[in-house]
Amino acid sequence: MSFRSLAEILNKCKKEDKPFWRVVLEDDMEERLVTEEESFEKMKQLYMAMKGADIAYEEGLSSTSGLVGGDGARMGRALSEGKTLAGPFMGEVMSKALKMGESNACMKKIVAAPTGGACGVIPAVLLTYEEQFGAFLQQMIEAMYVAAGIGQVIAVRAFISGAAGGCQAEIGSASAMAAGALAYLNGGDGECITHAAAMSLKNLMGLACDTVAGLVEIPCVKRNVGGAVVAISSADMAVAGIRSQIPPDEVIDAMREVGESLPRTLRETGEGGLAATPRGIEIKNKLMS
Numbered sequence: 001m002s003f004r005s006l007a008e009i010l011n012k013c014k015k016e017d018k019p020f021w022r023v024v025l026e027d028d029m030e031e032r033l034v035t036e037e038e039s040f041e042k043m044k045q046l047y048m049a050m051k052g053a054d055i056a057y058e059e060g061l062s063s064t065s066g067l068v069g070g071d072g073a074r075m076g077r078a079l080s081e082g083k084t085l086a087g088p089f090m091g092e093v094m095s096k097a098l099k100m101g102e103s104n105a106c107m108k109k110i111v112a113a114p115t116g117g118a119c120g121v122i123p124a125v126l127l128t129y130e131e132q133f134g135a136f137l138q139q140m141i142e143a144m145y146v147a148a149g150i151g152q153v154i155a156v157r158a159f160i161s162g163a164a165g166g167c168q169a170e171i172g173s174a175s176a177m178a179a180g181a182l183a184y185l186n187g188g189d190g191e192c193i194t195h196a197a198a199m200s201l202k203n204l205m206g207l208a209c210d211t212v213a214g215l216v217e218i219p220c221v222k223r224n225v226g227g228a229v230v231a232i233s234s235a236d237m238a239v240a241g242i243r244s245q246i247p248p249d250e251v252i253d254a255m256r257e258v259g260e261s262l263p264r265t266l267r268e269t270g271e272g273g274l275a276a277t278p279r280g281i282e283i284k285n286k287l288m289s
């Protein structure tokens with residue numbers, strides 16, 4: 001991608017009077033030398049694969065370690081029985097985020113957007129939005145371009161892997177991408193999109209990658225819920241006119257700086273944080289014996 005900042009995307013939007021998603025789409029066409037139809041079809045395939053993964057969720061499946069499985073369905077049941085404080089939208093997003101995270105841990109097909117560990121955030125908010133707000137497929141694919149544009153700038157300017165920058169780089173980036181996409185779907189312009197992304201990233205800044213036993217299971221699956229919920233609140237704040245006092249690109253730079261400062265033990269080594277708790281060590285020892 002040719003953009004090194006969100007500001008560059010916004011400048012192009014203004015200069016050419018184009019929406020954020022179209023600027024990202026045209027950049028993809030230039031970079032991959034494809035037509036608009038080919039680019040759109042590829043993005044549609046990704047979105048449909050997310051849908052397929054959601055439909056293919058199996059309640060009875062558990063990961064090889066036996067630590068993960070069934071929580072997405074549990075959440076869905078609590079929601080339909082009226083036991084949750086979250087409303088229908090947030091509740092369904094939580095259920096879908098868990099289901100996708102579990103599917104990843106259970107080696108089922110998922111879309112790693114931006115990574116396998118953080119694969120639940122974007123589909124949870126987008127699929128639920130389409131279902132509950134009756135959006136057209138065209139709008140959903142446009143929202144995917146918005147998410148992709150944000151993710152690509154974060155990848156170029158900072159990082160999107162837990163090994164490089166901690167979980168803020170995975171769940172944080174996924175949340176920023178989802179927040180921008182939701183802000184767009186809810187009527188936000190380019191500036192609103194970038195501030196939604198910035199607020200998500202700020203709220204998850206400093207998050208460690210501390211996988212128990214080195215598996216992408218604990219805390220990964222449940223962190224997808226956190227990332228999705230932060231995305232919704234950040235999109236709502238942005239649409240309400242609330243702005244990040246720190247410019248979005250500077251937020252990304254701060255995330256990079258925080259990630260680079262994180263000790264090795266908190267960057268996907270499975271040695272610090274939750275992995276180093278007595279229970280975390282007990283789980284690891286049990287799995288290795």
Ligand code: SF4
Binds near residue numbers: 166168208211216
């Ligand atoms: S804890 Fe690590 S592996 Fe798990 S989602 Fe976060 S960054 Fe990815």
